Amino acid sequence: MGTDLNPFLSQKFRFWSFVSMFLLVFVHGYNLEPRYLQPWTIPTETLTPAAFMQYLLANGLLRFRIPMLFIISGYLFALHDEQPHRQRVRKRARTLLAPYLIWSAFGILLTFLLELHPSTRSGIASSHVVQIDDTRMLIHDYRWYEVVIRWIFFPVSYQLWFIRVLFVYNLAYPLIVKAVTHKTARYVFFAVAVLSWLGTVGLVFVEGEGLLFFALGVWIQKAGFPIESPRPWLNPAGWLIAFVGLATLKTWLAFRGQPLMGDSVYPLLALLHKGTVISGLVACWYGGDDIVRWCMARPWFVWLSAFSFMIYALHAPLVAYLIDPAIAVLQPMPSARLFAFILLPLAVIALCVATGAALRRVTPGFYGLLTGGRGMAS
Numbered sequence: 001m002g003t004d005l006n007p008f009l010s011q012k013f014r015f016w017s018f019v020s021m022f023l024l025v026f027v028h029g030y031n032l033e034p035r036y037l038q039p040w041t042i043p044t045e046t047l048t049p050a051a052f053m054q055y056l057l058a059n060g061l062l063r064f065r066i067p068m069l070f071i072i073s074g075y076l077f078a079l080h081d082e083q084p085h086r087q088r089v090r091k092r093a094r095t096l097l098a099p100y101l102i103w104s105a106f107g108i109l110l111t112f113l114l115e116l117h118p119s120t121r122s123g124i125a126s127s128h129v130v131q132i133d134d135t136r137m138l139i140h141d142y143r144w145y146e147v148v149i150r151w152i153f154f155p156v157s158y159q160l161w162f163i164r165v166l167f168v169y170n171l172a173y174p175l176i177v178k179a180v181t182h183k184t185a186r187y188v189f190f191a192v193a194v195l196s197w198l199g200t201v202g203l204v205f206v207e208g209e210g211l212l213f214f215a216l217g218v219w220i221q222k223a224g225f226p227i228e229s230p231r232p233w234l235n236p237a238g239w240l241i242a243f244v245g246l247a248t249l250k251t252w253l254a255f256r257g258q259p260l261m262g263d264s265v266y267p268l269l270a271l272l273h274k275g276t277v278i279s280g281l282v283a284c285w286y287g288g289d290d291i292v293r294w295c296m297a298r299p300w301f302v303w304l305s306a307f308s309f310m311i312y313a314l315h316a317p318l319v320a321y322l323i324d325p326a327i328a329v330l331q332p333m334p335s336a337r338l339f340a341f342i343l344l345p346l347a348v349i350a351l352c353v354a355t356g357a358a359l360r361r362v363t364p365g366f367y368g369l370l371t372g373g374r375g376m377a378s
Contacts, residue, residue: 012292021308021312025348030059032044032337039270075218096166103370165210180222
């Protein structure tokens, strides 16, 4: 394939990149207990329609977004092999590594400042995002070198793990492209990658979800796999039914499965989660073209989509720290937690977009540094 995308495919990549960042805020705004979501998370809350809906969205229907971003990243990186790899890595240091360090430092500073107020210390201390171990949970309690290590490897802005591993996969791209294009090695590579994904392997620099889907994006581009129109077995209607059905079954089992199945419900939840992700990717990518065309024909949507990276980088840990205050404000209302799950992410997204728009207008150079040069065009 050539290095040029047709206009609609380019719009499609931009649309799904923005939507994935948009939905990420809602996943991180999940407020049922426990709040730290894994594929097998079982809520300790009473099953209500509001709780069911929140879990269905946050740990079901919205979970395809990170694999979608990795596939897009792998595809686009593989599209430009005419450029020397060393030159591309230097560019990625500017567009990935610099924003990673800056936003990681911002997350630490935000947490540090919030901790100065006594009323916020207990709420922040209870959040997993700032915990180093079981005895020291606040940044004020860290030694200086622990802060540096966290800043570089374990950012308080926890969403930045995506940038960290993406940079590593960009570094390892020559090995990845050889592995996925070799007529024999690719079967071994993808077998290992799939098993790592199914096992939810998560290491500092390499983890199952990113490795599989970044490599899949590379293979799709190199193999010329049709991504503009589906093959018969990728008909989005059937995959949409599977997507909604698997997510619904998983949600019901998350609330009701353990009394019926005991601990065996955990691997079943994980398996249903993986099925939801795959079916969601196929259904949304191939079935959403009319939505993409409608949205990308609206100037206001195109303008909003330029701030994808600002939404991604700025929303956390802010959204996590605001969950309890948002619930407290909405508490007099019925289904306050569901309203907080909907309204808080929308408010945070609006803040991110407004901040990005102001910075881009007033200090475009600084804005470009914060975003790695993304979204500079008005």
